[in-house]
Amino acid sequence: MGNEMQQFKADFFKALAHPLRIGILELLSEGEKSVNEIQSNLNKEGSAVSQQLSVLRSKNIVVGTKDGKRVLYSLRDPMIVDxxxxxxxxxxxxxIDTISMLVELDETECESTVKDGQVK
Incomplete structure (x- = not known):
């Protein structure tokens, strides 16, 4: 049973592992959108957006609701926003950790330069 849950989680995170899919989810966190709205907001081709929406739909991360001739997409679970x-x-x-490390490295490098009497 544990392996099945781990596989489910892995598949879920794989579905999120694409910059355009993350962009789509961030946009949908503001509310439902059509493919054209998503495409326009993200400045991406319709085919690319449709392909990524298909992946997100297949993993039940987003849902599409027919509205006349268009389909409006939304997050299946609002916890995706969280x-x-x-x-x-x-x-x-x-x-923040990386910046702190770089600052510390820079300070250490400056201290050793001053001790050696060298100016770079």
Missing amino acids: LLAVAKRIFNNHL
């Missing part, structure tokens, strides 16, 4: 926010916080934490 997931994206947590991912952004994790990314920001990593970025």
Whole structure:
């Protein structure tokens, strides 16, 4: 049973593992949108958007609702918004850690340069 859940999670995250899909999800977190609206907002070709929406639909991450001749897409589960926010916080934490490391390295390098009496 554990392996099945791990596989489900892996497949779910694979479905998110594309920049355009993330862009689509971020856009849909604002509310439902048609393919044309998504395409226009993300400045991407309709075929690329449709292809990525198909992947997201196949993993039940987004749903499409017919509205006359067009289909409006929305997030299947509003918790996707929370997931994206947590991912952004994790990314920001990593970025802060990296910046801190670079500052520390720079300070150490400056200290050793001053000790050696060299100016670069």
